[in-house]
Amino acid sequence: MFWQESDPETHPKVPNDVVDVMFPLQKCKSLPVDHAYALANALIDAVPWLAEEPRTAIHTIHVAGSQNGWERPAHDSEQQLLPSRRTKLGIRIPRVRLDELKTALEGLTLEVNGSSLTLGSAKERPLSAEKTLFARYVVAHADEDEDQFLRRVAAELTQRGIKIRKALCGKALSLSTPTGPVLTRSLMLAELSLDDAIALQQRGIGDHQTMGCGIFLPHKGIEAVAQAAS
Known part of the structure; x- marks a missing residue:
C-alpha cells in the first residue's frame, strides 16, 4: 500500500510590529455618523503623538447596518449612530507604543461633537493574513x-x-x-x-x-x- 499524508496547512506568520488597539466603549449613548474629524481631534488632544507617529491611524467607529429594528442613518453629521456594548474604537499603531497608548486612554472620557464616550480596557489585535x-x-x-x-x-x-x-x-x-x-x-x-x-x-x-x-x-x-x- 502507498499512503502519503497531505502536507499540513501552513499558517502564515504576520509581523506584530504594527497592531490594532481595540478600546470598548463603556459609555456612549450616541455618536454623529460623520465623526471622523471630531474623533481624531479628541484623541490627538489626549495623545498628541498620534498626529506625528508614522504608521499610526485611527479607525472611525463602525456599527452594524441594522440592529433590533434600527437602520443606520445616512452619512451626515446631524445623524446619530447608536453604539452597542460590542462597539469598539480601534487605533493602529507601532506596537512599541502599545503600553503608552493604553495608559493614556483607558478610562478616559472623550467629547466628540457633543457626544461623550468612555474608553474601557484595551486589547491588542494583530494585523490579518487575509489577502483581500x-x-x-x-x-x-x-x-x-x-x-x-x-x-x-x-x-x-x-x-x-x-x-x-x-x-x-x-x-x-x-x-x-x-x-x-x-x-x-x-x-x-x-x-x-x-x-x-x-x-x-x-x-x-x-x-x-x-x-x-x-x-x-x-x-x-x-x-x-x-x-x-x-
Missing part, C-alpha cells in the same frame, strides 16, 4: 471618476512595489472638516500577496489616516464595497 482587503475611505480627488481614481491608486501602490491584481471602488462619500469636505471612496483590493497585504495594513494609503482614511481591513468578499461605511 477593504478600506472604507480612501481620499479621492474631486475631478476624477472611478476609473481615474483606480488608476491613480494603482500607480501609487506600484511605486511602492505593491502589485494590484483586482481592485474595486465604491461610491463617493465626504467627511466633514472645518475647512471643507474631504472626498473619499471605498476600495477593495483582492488576490494580494501576503507581503503586499501586510504592507498595506502597516502603512495604509493616502492622507487623513487619523480620520480613518486609507486604513485597510480584512474582507472576505466584494459585496460590501459598494456600500459606503458609516
Whole structure:
C-alpha cells in the first residue's frame, strides 16, 4: 500500500510590529455618523503623538447596518449612530507604543461633537493574513471618476512595489472638516500577496489616516464595497 499524508496547512506568520488597539466603549449613548474629524481631534488632544507617529491611524467607529429594528442613518453629521456594548474604537499603531497608548486612554472620557464616550480596557489585535482587503475611505480627488481614481491608486501602490491584481471602488462619500469636505471612496483590493497585504495594513494609503482614511481591513468578499461605511 502507498499512503502519503497531505502536507499540513501552513499558517502564515504576520509581523506584530504594527497592531490594532481595540478600546470598548463603556459609555456612549450616541455618536454623529460623520465623526471622523471630531474623533481624531479628541484623541490627538489626549495623545498628541498620534498626529506625528508614522504608521499610526485611527479607525472611525463602525456599527452594524441594522440592529433590533434600527437602520443606520445616512452619512451626515446631524445623524446619530447608536453604539452597542460590542462597539469598539480601534487605533493602529507601532506596537512599541502599545503600553503608552493604553495608559493614556483607558478610562478616559472623550467629547466628540457633543457626544461623550468612555474608553474601557484595551486589547491588542494583530494585523490579518487575509489577502483581500477593504478600506472604507480612501481620499479621492474631486475631478476624477472611478476609473481615474483606480488608476491613480494603482500607480501609487506600484511605486511602492505593491502589485494590484483586482481592485474595486465604491461610491463617493465626504467627511466633514472645518475647512471643507474631504472626498473619499471605498476600495477593495483582492488576490494580494501576503507581503503586499501586510504592507498595506502597516502603512495604509493616502492622507487623513487619523480620520480613518486609507486604513485597510480584512474582507472576505466584494459585496460590501459598494456600500459606503458609516
